[in-house]
Amino acid sequence: MTLIAPRVTAGLPADDAQKLQHALNGSTDITVFVDGTVHRLPPSARDAVVDLLGRFSRGESVTVSSVEEMLTTSKAAELAGISHTYLRNMTDRGEIPVEYRGTHRRIRLADIMTWLEIQKKKSVAEKAAAPAAGGAPADSKDGGGADAS
Numbered sequence: 001m002t003l004i005a006p007r008v009t010a011g012l013p014a015d016d017a018q019k020l021q022h023a024l025n026g027s028t029d030i031t032v033f034v035d036g037t038v039h040r041l042p043p044s045a046r047d048a049v050v051d052l053l054g055r056f057s058r059g060e061s062v063t064v065s066s067v068e069e070m071l072t073t074s075k076a077a078e079l080a081g082i083s084h085t086y087l088r089n090m091t092d093r094g095e096i097p098v099e100y101r102g103t104h105r106r107i108r109l110a111d112i113m114t115w116l117e118i119q120k121k122k123s124v125a126e127k128a129a130a131p132a133a134g135g136a137p138a139d140s141k142d143g144g145g146a147d148a149s
């Protein structure tokens with residue numbers, strides 16, 4: 001799994017910070033342009049951008065990083081369609097990575113999704129191999145039964 005390193009940006013020069021602070025004063029609507037196209041941000045993203053810009057307007061340095069979604073073992077087991085006990089056993093065996101928060105296990109959503117994808121591929125491979133392997137014993141049983149009669 002690839003993690004993106006945090007990005008640290010130095011605070012704005014005083015003049016730029018003051019202009020930004022003036023622009024943000026009392027403003028609740030932020031318009032984002034990407035390649036000339038206007039995008040309206042959902043409230044949570046808008047709030048994060050306003051917070052970021054507010055910090056810049058105060059001359060603060062800012063670090064931007066992402067946080068991976070961590071699941072409880074119950075949520076991870078529910079998502080995977082397996083029992084909580086089976087999932088705990090897999091984490092004990094190291095089949096699924098786990099992090100501890102105190103005594104509580106937390107599992108990355110990405111790790112569960114990876115495990116599910118591997119299981120899906122195994123299932124497809126087994127189904128593809130089953131007719132070839134399953135056909136021969138069935139024929140030999142029929143053949144054996146015919147010889148015995």
